[in-house]
Amino acid sequence: MEVNIAGTGACVPERVLDNVELSAMVDTSDEWIRTRTGIARRHIATWETTVDLAAAAAEKALLNAGMEAEKLQMIIAASSSAEMAMPGVACMVQERIQAVNASCFDINAACSGFIAAFQTAQAMANAGMAGTVLIIGAERMSSLVDWKDRSTCVLFGDGAGAAVLTAGGGENNTAEKKMASVFHTDGTKGKYLNCRAGQVSSGPVLHTENSEEKPAENLIEGCARMETTGEYLRMDGKEVFEFAVKKVPECIREVLKKAEVSIDDVDYFILHQANRRIIESAARRLGVDIRKFPMNMEAYGNMSSASIPILLDELNREGKLKPGMKLVLAGFGAGLTWGASYLVWTK
Numbered sequence: 001m002e003v004n005i006a007g008t009g010a011c012v013p014e015r016v017l018d019n020v021e022l023s024a025m026v027d028t029s030d031e032w033i034r035t036r037t038g039i040a041r042r043h044i045a046t047w048e049t050t051v052d053l054a055a056a057a058a059e060k061a062l063l064n065a066g067m068e069a070e071k072l073q074m075i076i077a078a079s080s081s082a083e084m085a086m087p088g089v090a091c092m093v094q095e096r097i098q099a100v101n102a103s104c105f106d107i108n109a110a111c112s113g114f115i116a117a118f119q120t121a122q123a124m125a126n127a128g129m130a131g132t133v134l135i136i137g138a139e140r141m142s143s144l145v146d147w148k149d150r151s152t153c154v155l156f157g158d159g160a161g162a163a164v165l166t167a168g169g170g171e172n173n174t175a176e177k178k179m180a181s182v183f184h185t186d187g188t189k190g191k192y193l194n195c196r197a198g199q200v201s202s203g204p205v206l207h208t209e210n211s212e213e214k215p216a217e218n219l220i221e222g223c224a225r226m227e228t229t230g231e232y233l234r235m236d237g238k239e240v241f242e243f244a245v246k247k248v249p250e251c252i253r254e255v256l257k258k259a260e261v262s263i264d265d266v267d268y269f270i271l272h273q274a275n276r277r278i279i280e281s282a283a284r285r286l287g288v289d290i291r292k293f294p295m296n297m298e299a300y301g302n303m304s305s306a307s308i309p310i311l312l313d314e315l316n317r318e319g320k321l322k323p324g325m326k327l328v329l330a331g332f333g334a335g336l337t338w339g340a341s342y343l344v345w346t347k
């Protein structure tokens with residue numbers, strides 16, 4: 001059975017933290033961050049929780065799909081930065097949007113989380129468990145990040161994206177495959193990108209328009225607590241970079257082989273938005289025009305599981321996705337995990 005994307009939605013926190021402001025907090029520069037990553041600014045949650053962002057994205061996706069919340073049979077949320085260990089984000093979103101008929105659970109596959117949620121929803125549809133599924137990627141990465149560590153804090157941002165999926169079609173008169181999925185893990189490389197459970201960071205101490213300017217030294221006061229616990233995100237940037245540039249093209253080729261689709265026939269490759277250089281390298285290795293790789297990390301940074309659905313929502317709202325277009329979604333991140341899904345846009 002096929003699964004169609006009937007609607008998309010996104011929500012990011014109000015507060016924008018640009019590279020220049022960040023340069024007053026840690027020893028970095030706009031130039032360094034832009035050239036190494038393609039990131040210029042990111043949204044940082046001040047009052048918004050992961051569930052606030054997730055529920056807002058979910059409501060927009062339902063509106064875009066023209067569907068009432070009570071029609072949802074399942075909600076799957078991907079997150080690794082929720083404020084609550086339990087209940088899950090999906091359960092809390094269910095209450096917020098009153099999706100009273102949905103069964104709900106979370107997935108933690110870090111930056112590959114949205115791909116894992118999408119593939120799980122497809123499997124659930126095929127198992128006859130749910131025909132209308134809301135999938136969400138929602139993160140408050142600012143609560144996992146050490147705001148004194150310049151090698152990581154410049155990379156991440158907060159946000160949530162969602163998609164409403166409907167099972168249907170399947171009366172495929174042609175031999176053409178409409179979907180294919182691959183997902184991989186190498187747990188031995190988990191040490192290259194990890195974070196202890198339990199939120200320890202209160203996030204960067206940011207001044208808002210209504211509060212007084214704070215001197216730069218105070219901006220990191222809120223991180224003092226982290227020094228004693230050491231429980232924040234750590235990454236070996238080089239290892240993760242090398243892993244991503246090798247495995248992402250590999251799994252894209254694998255999923256297209258499974259789908260029996262030529263790489264030249266794909267309209268868009270919607271990749272996890274961790275780093276411009278990783279995406280440029282993937283395009284080069286695949287021999288595909290970089291214009292087929294839309295990017296938005298400049299405005300958001302790496303939002304982990306929220307990156308792909310937020311980019312998908314932007315393309316959808318900009319009218320860039322037309323029925324029949326062939327798309328590849330690909331994610332990679334902690335685990336280490338990586339995966340790709342091939343689909344045909346039908347909305």
Ligand code: COA
Pocket residue numbers: 027028029032033036037111150151152154235236237238240241274275278302332333334
């Ligand atoms: N600002 C200024 N200098 C910085 C810096 C920052 N924010 N972060 C690190 N540096 C410094 C380092 O201390 C180092 O200085 P040194 O040469 O004096 O020791 C220098 O810049 C080079 O550091 P290096 O780590 O070699 O940089 P890099 O070219 O490997 O780029 C990353 C670092 C993180 C941008 C890169 O490794 C990367 O993109 N990795 C993948 C990360 C990722 O996408 N993770 C998420 C996957 S889901």
